[in-house]
Amino acid sequence: MTQATHLLAIDQGTTSTRAIVFNGQARPVATAQAEFAQHYPQPGWVEHDPEDIWRDVLGTAREALAKAGLSARQVAAIGITNQRETAVIWDRATGEPIHRAIVWQDRRTADVCQALKSDGAEPLVGARTGLLIDPYFSGTKVAWMLDHVPGARARAERGELAFGTIDSFLLWRFTGGRVHATDVTNAGRTMLYDIHRQCWDEDLCRLLRVPLQILPQVHDNAHEFGTTAPGLFDAPIPIAGMAGDQQAALFGQACFGAGEAKSTYGTGCFMLLNTGETAFTSHNRLLTTPAYRLGGRMTYALEGSIFVAGAAVKWLRDGIGVITHARDTDDMATQVPDSHGVYMVPAFAGLGAPHWDPDARGAIFGLTLGSTQAHLARAALEAVGYQTLDLARTMEADGARYPAALRVDGGMAANDWLCQFLADLLETTVERPAHLETTALGAAFFAGLATGVWSGLDDLAATWTCSRRFVPVMDAAKRQGLVAGWHDAVSRTLSRPA
Ligand SMILES: Nc1ncnc2c1ncn2[C@@H]1O[C@H](COP(=O)(O)OP(=O)(O)O)[C@@H](O)[C@H]1O
């Protein structure tokens, strides 16, 4: 009999989908990737076509297995990790989405959120979910679809529709419509899930006008969720790991101890600090979120969420054509001694932590006739550093035990200039692992734990290796000057005074 020793991780991100095959030593052996279309039907709206996502997930999964020369029989399990909060509603009978997915960056429900805040709902939402009221989270997006797709609310109340974040939609498709489930980390981003009692919250469902019958079942991250339907692969594969991408990255970075943190630089940037079994409450507008649940035991994290990191670089490439490749920014930032006083505040999708200003919009300050493309590129990278610094300082202000070294990952962490700038600004060591695909690795870890490929966290921690450490070298006066300029730029970007 063929031994199943490999794991297939699906990383369904905001701009691309990756499938990576890992061997039993947690080394990637084959990767397939596909970028997909972003839809911006109105300013501030962002949508994805769930059919594009499913096509790419299946396509990249098959391609990665083929590249690895593996049969599905040699795969112990699939682990799914996903862009979080993005909401899909589909018909249970046909599996067809009733609307394009509303993406986490989408701001269309800003007014609904403002009304909820004005009605004084924020303390209840905070106490139950660990979140703030913001269009970022799934709940108001779900209600929007039920209200705007003709007949949807009535169908939802009759039990004909299912809601899920991307993980849940993919699980439904992988299992041929047999399983409607999610995991605690994705449920924890809906604004409908009580992260302390660990169940859907009826009061919040009523408040947000989301019928309970459309919600998925919620499980641990390492769990036998289901098995792939016949015909998808040359043999059925169990789906045994599921987690939101930021929590998967924390797990893939082996940040298992309280006080360990990582920052992931993809489309956005998300810094998560493991706080152990304590759900740490922020007094400075950070989020409390499930980090992972194993064997029914929850580990929590404190999270700082920045909506635009790599997205600013993508905008330089696709929006205004200043660069050809994202990686060009590394050389361009090095070519100039500084940003020439240019600051970019990338509030393209409002501002996340610690400002939570959905109405702020992006701005570039300090342009002169001497400003060049290189200055713009450098300002975009610098903005990512400054925003990370704001998160780190906010965590400190909350009294959270902050790590001695910050582990970084995500596509943008390949940028050496950015990693050095982060070390300089944060005045801390920045550690970059040998494999930047820690999000996918985290999903593989969960799937491997559920199926016995790995026996416990010690096994996983032993696989983590650092490829490069960046240590701070910038002098204090320079740093303080730069940071003061950033705070001035942010204060001029906020839609209301800070
Ligand atoms: N070398 C680089 N320097 C700067 N930005 C980069 C680099 N490589 C990738 N990026 C940016 O990182 C993002 C891709 O990272 P990825 O982790 O794949 O994102 P996601 O999972 O959100 O789709 C893109 O927005 C891209 O512009």
Ligand SMILES: O=P(O)(O)OC[C@H](O)CO
């Ligand atoms: O696509 P990413 O990797 O930037 O992640 C998106 C986040 O999960 C949104 O909360």
